[in-house]
Amino acid sequence: MILNTEQTTPACDLADEHARDLKDNTPRESAAETLEALRQAELRYHGIFDNSLHGIYQSTHEGRFLNVNAAFARMLGYDSAEELIANYASIDQNYYADSSVRPHLKRTLEEGGAVRGFECQARRRDGVLIWTRENFYAVRDSVGRLLYYEGSVEDITERKEAELALRDSEERYRRLFADANDAVYTTDLKGNYTSMNRAGEKLTGYALDEILRMNFRQIAAPECIERVREKLKSKLRGEETTTCYETEIITRAGERLNLEVSTQLIHDACGEPFGVQGIARDVTERKRAEEALRQSEERYRELFENANDIVYTHDLLGYFTSLNKTGERTTGYTREEAYHLNIADVVAPEHFSRARQMLSNKRGGEESTRYELEIISKDGRRVPLEISTRIVCKDGEPFGVQGIARDITERKQSESALRHIAFHDALTGLPNRALFTQQLHVAVEGAKRESRTLFAVLFIDLDRFKVINDSLGHPLGDELLVALARRFEGTLRGGDTVARLGGDEFAILLNDLDRPEDALRVADRVLSEIGEPFQLGGHEVFTTASIGIALSTTGYTNEEEVLRDADTVMYRAKAQGAARYEVFDQRMHARVVAQLKLENDLRRAIERKEFRLHYQPIVSIESGRVTGFEALVRWHHPERGLVKPSEFIPTAEETGLIVPLGSWVLEAACRQMRAWHELSPLHEGLKLSVNLSGRQFAQAGLLERITRVLAETRLDPRCLQLEITESVLMDNARAIIALMDELRALGLELAIDDFGTGYSSLSYLQRFPIHTLKIDRSFISERGAQDHDNAEIVRTIILLARNMGKEVIAEGVETEEQFARLRELDCPYAQGYLFSRPQDTAATERMLREGLHSGLFLAPARDLQLA
Ligand code: C2E
Ligand code: MG
Ligand code: MG
Secondary structure, three states: OEEOOOOOOHHHHHHHHHHHHHHOOOOOOOHHHHHHHHHHHHHHHHHHHHHOOOEEEEEOOOOOEEEEOHHHHHHOOOOOHHHHHHHOOOHHHHOEOOOOHHHHHHHHHHOOOOEEEEEEEEEOOOOOEEEEEEEEEEEEOOOOOEEEEEEEEEEOHHHHHHHHHHHHHHHHHHHHHHHOOOEEEEEEOOOEEEEEOHHHHHHHOOOHHHHOOOEHHHOEOHHHHHHHHHHHHHHHOOOOOEEEEEEEEEOOOOOEEEEEEEEEEEEOOOOOEEEEEEEEEEOHHHHHHHHHHHHHHHHHHHHHHHOOOEEEEEEOOOEEEEEOHHHHHHHOOOHHHHOOOEHHHHEOHHHHHHHHHHHHHHHOOOOEEEEEEEEEOOOOOEEEEEEEEEEEEEOOEEEEEEEEEEEOHHHHHHHHHHHHHHHEOOOOOOEOHHHHHHHHHHHHHHHHHOOOOOOEEEEEEEEOHHHHHHHHOHHHHHHHHHHHHHHHHHHOOOOOEEEEEEOOEEEEEEOOOOOHHHHHHHHHHHHHHHHOOEEEOOEEEOOEEEEEEEEHHHOOOOHHHHHHHHHHHHHHHHHOOOOOEEEOOHHHHHHHHHHHHHHHHHHHHHHHOOEEEEEEEEEEOOOOEEEEEEEEEEEEEOOOEEEOHHHHHHHHHHHOOHHHHHHHHHHHHHHHHHHHHHHOHHHOOOEEEEEEOHHHHHOOOHHHHHHHHHHHHOOOHHHEEEEEEHHHHHHOHHHHHHHHHHHHHOOOEEEEEEEOOOOOOHHHHHHOOOOEEEEOHHHHOHHHHHOHHHHHHHHHHHHHHHHHOOEEEEOOOOOHHHHHHHHHOOOOEEOOOOOOOOEEHHHHHHHHHHOOOOOOEOOOHHHOOOO
16 A cells, blocks of 8 residues: 655645635634635535536545546446435445454544545446546644535546556566566666676676676677677767677686677657667577588598599489589589489480389389489490489478499490400400300390290311321411301300300300201301411411311200210211211210110229230231231120120220220230240240220320339340220321330330221321331221222331331231231231130130140131241
8 A cells, every 4th residue: 555645745734725715714704704715615616526627526524425527427427426426325334445444543543643645446337447636635624623625636547557557567578688588788888788688697798787898899809899889889979779799808707709789879858868778689609510511521522522532412303402523523513504304304214214214103102212324424435333212301201312323434445345345255355155155045035034045055066186286386277266256156146145165175056946957057157167278377277176066956844965966966966976076866865874884894894803815916927927916905884795896995085094994904915925935935926915995095104104004024125015096196296206216215016906997197107216007997898908009008008117127917818818918918916816815814715725846826717827
């Protein structure tokens, strides 16, 4: 409750006057004058009473209203004074909001005092409280008795509420100022602090009493002072009212802080500026974060710009949104040009669908992918790239793609070079066996799926390539292979493949043939291409090849089978005389299977010692005396019985089993012959002929083995003759010559077996340390002998041998005519059924014993003569 007794309102003055009038009514004046004066006063008073803007009432000591004016009635919510008086019982009851007011006021008045300017809350008729300002006094008669109380009431509700609202907002502001998180302060125009809130104290580290003795220059960072002054000046010039800027201060602890400051001038009542109010916020952390962000952005930009990889982004529609320098270099597009491009504009057409797939995967939420594709640069170059992309999100929503791409041109090139090396023959550049096998695999699988598909493999092996290599030298041999490769390529169609499998072996895969015969036609063409002479290093070189053909009609399940069969049948072509082709068929296949079995059996036979030796005598034509025996091996097969050498020697040679077999033959024969020598001195001159295969000749340690066998069996080396077939000798002529010399040095003799079937070079024949030529059976045989040419050949061989100082043995003498003719030709020795078939050891020994005392004569067989 607020009591104000100093101020008086005009309404109060009137009331005072009225009271004074009442008091000043003295008996000094006449009754008439008095009455008149009273009437006048009464009139004046009523005028005032009725027209006053303030409410005026008169009440009894108990509070009953005697009289109220219209303003008072309106104030309390009544239409008229009469209505109020009629309805308002007593002011004591509920006029004052505070029930203690009325008794207090009454006491004051009873004690002779007056109440002025009393502010309180009164209740209106509708219960609403209003603020009033009231004056009271008691009206008494001349002897001091109370007549009534009179009060004047002013409705000050509006002013009061405004006052309260102001006070309220002041309080709020004060609290805001005190509790603000931001520093709030004021300075005078010189910059001396005049106030500072708690946040300011905390921020600066200075206590309020310290601050109030300080100027802003003591806190602001030196380089910021001028700026702050400028800001103030501009405000004083009226250029701006509120200025916001960033500045730095140095706290009491010496720490630098970044502040964001907002200041404005404060003015006095007359509108003159007298100071500055500021609000400052510590933005050091934000500044630091901003700086860190800026630095990381700069670093990123630097990385982005200077990366060796292409870095780019594009939106979800595929339009580029960024591209770094490497990207510009690689694509040939400037950044600005790139912004108008879609990825579809740069990706190579055949990779386009993949690129689109990647993009749609990305849109579908796929996170990161790595893939390879080619782009086309601005100048039309194809550039292979390895790309890794990831989706870029903003507020959790994908809005673009970021990609890092690497130019892998070099890698691709070296990969393809490596692939080429891995799958091609270095010499000819043709596909090698690995690549050929791969392609053959595809063909086999295709034929398995679609039985009408027909393919063929031509397995080509040069005949006598070794001779070319040996005689012309390896470099020319290589040249020949390269030239052949080019010719093969020239004969083929697009879908076919020619490969070099190794050495002098080539293979051709013919795909999509119409008929099997087509393969034969190609083989013919290849053969005639090979047959054309090659000009190599000034030489005209001729060569031939044997071709084995495997056809898919055989029904292959894998590529190895095809190659195996083509290889097998190629050997048959060679066996048939070379420079030709042979086709593999099922019968052939059966033969191959039998061959395999033979190999296995042979191996076992050596372990189980299933071999025996037969001996065929060699006879002097002139004397009919047996001069020696040729040892011929026989195989006692547990199931097949006696197997002839022609059935197993070739296999033994191919498999290398001939080496142990040959060793056994040599040793067994030598031991046997030594035993026969010991049988009788008459036998001591008997010679032993042992066949040596080409494979044995190529075997290291042959010389040592023979030396050892001779030593062990104690056979006179002069009694041993080694037979080597003509073809083996000529194919390996150069390599063999030295070995032959060494063998001769041991004291034994060398013979050329089957002479006339190969292509002996006369010069070699001259140089070889050969003792004997054995004329092949084919020139002697019944049919052969009738042939005039053959007879001439035999004559020539005998002459030749004699001229070169060599002995001659005619093989396969079966008839007396043959024998007679050979005798005519002065052929020194003969061998054949006419004298004896090859016989086992026991039979041979029997024959020897029978002729023991007289020497051994076998010519002719029908009257075996013992001298
Ligand atoms: P070859 O060295 O030329 O042996 C002579 C072959 O002619 C023998 O065949 C022999 O039985 C046969 N023969 C002899 N006189 C006549 C005849 O009047 N008429 C006919 N039609 N044939 C006659 P065989 O024993 O079947 O041997 C065949 C070939 O096997 C031999 O030919 C030889 O090259 C090879 N051979 C035999 N034994 C061995 C061996 O121990 N080592 C090696 N490396 N090869 C052997
Ligand atoms: Mg022989
Ligand atoms: Mg022979």
